[in-house]
Amino acid sequence: MSPDKERHFELDLTKTQTPEIFVGANILEQMPDYLKGREEIYRNLHGKGWRFAIVTDETVAGLYGEDLVERFRASGLNIAVLPPIKEGEGSKSIQSYEEVASQLEEGEYTRHTVVVALGGGVIGDLAGFVAATYRRGIAYVQVPTTLLAQVDSSIGGKVGIDIRFVKNMLGTFYHPFATFVDPQLLRTLPESEIRSGLGEIIKYGAIDHELFEKINRNLDALLALNIDKLSEVIADCVAIKVELVQEDPEDFGVRQVLNFGHTIGHGVEEASSYEISHGEAVAIGMCIETQIGVAMGIWTQQERQSLISLTERAGLRTKVPTNIDLEQVIANTRHDKKRVSGIKLVLPFGVESSKVEGHTSIEVCEDELRNVLEDNVAKQE
Ligand SMILES: NC(=O)c1ccc[n+]([C@@H]2O[C@H](COP(=O)([O-])OP(=O)(O)OC[C@H]3O[C@@H](n4cnc5c(N)ncnc54)[C@H](O)[C@@H]3O)[C@@H](O)[C@H]2O)c1
Ligand SMILES: [Zn+2]
Structure with missing residues (x-):
């Protein structure tokens, strides 16, 4: 191509997200109303509301899954808990990644979905990585339930999984739009x-x-x-x-x-x-x-x-x-x-x-x- 036919384009991708983090005892009580407000903004932009999918592990599902679903439904939000994954670092795996992504696909979750990562660092890293990649990226929020996840892993956008026991080998930076840190959840933590x-x-x-x-x-x-x-x-x-x-x-x-x-x-x-x-x-x-x-x-x-x-x-x-x-x-x-x-x-x-x-x-x-x-x-x- 001769120089006078060359053209140059730039994509301005500087629109930044502003993840919000709320910390406080019983802050979860405020979460449904906050999400309802965010959903209204989303609906005005996209003409559609959200479906929420809770990704969690077996222990946390038993402790907090139903309670969270009730809170969301009471606020008129459309929510379901996906079949919980096995707890432990072994679940930061390709297999669990595929399991969660397949559950979303089978449940016909579209791009108008918000993943709710309810659990410790394992769930946050896994669910965040699924959210980053499912249908090229859907929104997610973090509800960290371990002390480690509350002070560290739920903030900063590092998400990923392990391969062949090598930690965090596959991953990306992908921020939740909100994180709700409620220390009351730690009462059940071993x-x-x-x-x-x-x-x-x-x-x-x-x-x-x-x-x-x-x-x-x-x-x-x-x-x-x-x-x-x-x-x-x-x-x-x-x-x-x-x-x-x-x-x-x-x-x-x-x-x-x-x-x-x-x-x-x-x-x-x-x-x-x-x-x-x-x-x-x-x-x-x-x-x-x-x-x-x-x-x-x-x-x-x-x-x-x-x-x-x-x-x-x-x-x-x-x-x-x-x-x-x-x-x-x-x-x-x-x-x-x-x-x-x-x-x-x-x-x-x-x-x-x-x-x-x-x-x-x-x-x-x-x-x-x-x-x-x-x-x-x-x-x-
Ligand atoms: N993304 C990051 O920036 C970042 C930072 C630090 C750590 N990490 C990752 O976090 C992971 C570790 O996270 P973790 O320590 O939270 O472990 P974890 O997610 O495995 O949770 C620990 C155990 O606590 C249980 N549990 C969780 N919440 C509970 C509750 N409220 N009551 C009772 N039981 C509960 C879980 O079922 C699990 O058995 C590691 O994979 C680490 O690499 C990531
Ligand atoms: Zn760490």
Whole structure:
């Protein structure tokens, strides 16, 4: 083509979404009316209302499925619960992805559908990924029911599934238009899952030093499910995540601090075949990664000790249990997506003396990782 016949076009795709996050005890009561309002706007634009499809797991369906359906129907919304999927990390799979997408297709759900992801991080990641891709993308909302999902996974738009046990290998960024965080839902959560959520909460504490102190002061109230304290701390974590995602939506810069503890954490989580929960593995990862941080002068020994003490008080492991194969942990970090050449670790600056908040990335080789893992093996229940 001669230059004078060449043409150039630009698509202006800067229309942005503004996901909304509501945090508060009993906030779910306000959800149907909020959605009704949003539906009216949608109906004016598209001439059609929404059908809502709840994606959830077997446990959460039994606890909250019917109640949510009743609330929605009382507000005149058209809603149904899809057949619940099996609980656990195993459901972040191609099979479950196909199962949910097929249920939508069999139920003749059109593009005028809103998926309601009701559950923990597994459901949020899976349902969000289905929503991102079903009929090239339909709307969804998040109703996180675990502490971990309330402070972390339901916000920020990372959705995806695992392949061949490699975590989050298939995924995308796709934001729910709204997230409803109701700490009252945590009353039925097993204590082990509360502790798992505390793993991620302590991670936020390592990022924000005032929050670290607040968690230290209020740990007993948090473990006792004091709803006021939980609501406050959850909102603090959400505020940190919102700020980081706002500044770095695609995770190339400041948002990466949220990966603290995750390189080793994911390695341990996978090597345990998911017997060790995500938050628990992240706690182990943070305690070990800071040993490298101390060696590199990024953390002081005292700061690392404060992190370990808080982690122990939260009833979380700080070392790798003896039954975990360290070589498997190392092998797992090889396919960690965050890896470029060496094994990349992301560390916030220490939790105490320095008031500097921010993070640094370091790379270690396999031998350094092996040494630090061998230093941190313990028989613990
Ligand atoms: N997308 C992200 O940004 C992001 C961030 C952090 C973690 N994650 C992912 O989140 C997943 C872990 O999520 P999780 O810890 O919530 O685990 P999960 O979703 O497996 O839930 C844990 C267990 O709690 C049960 N449960 C959930 N809510 C309950 C309630 N209110 N009462 C009683 N039982 C309840 C579930 O049935 C399940 O058995 C991992 O796959 C992790 O990779 C994603
Ligand atoms: Zn995490």
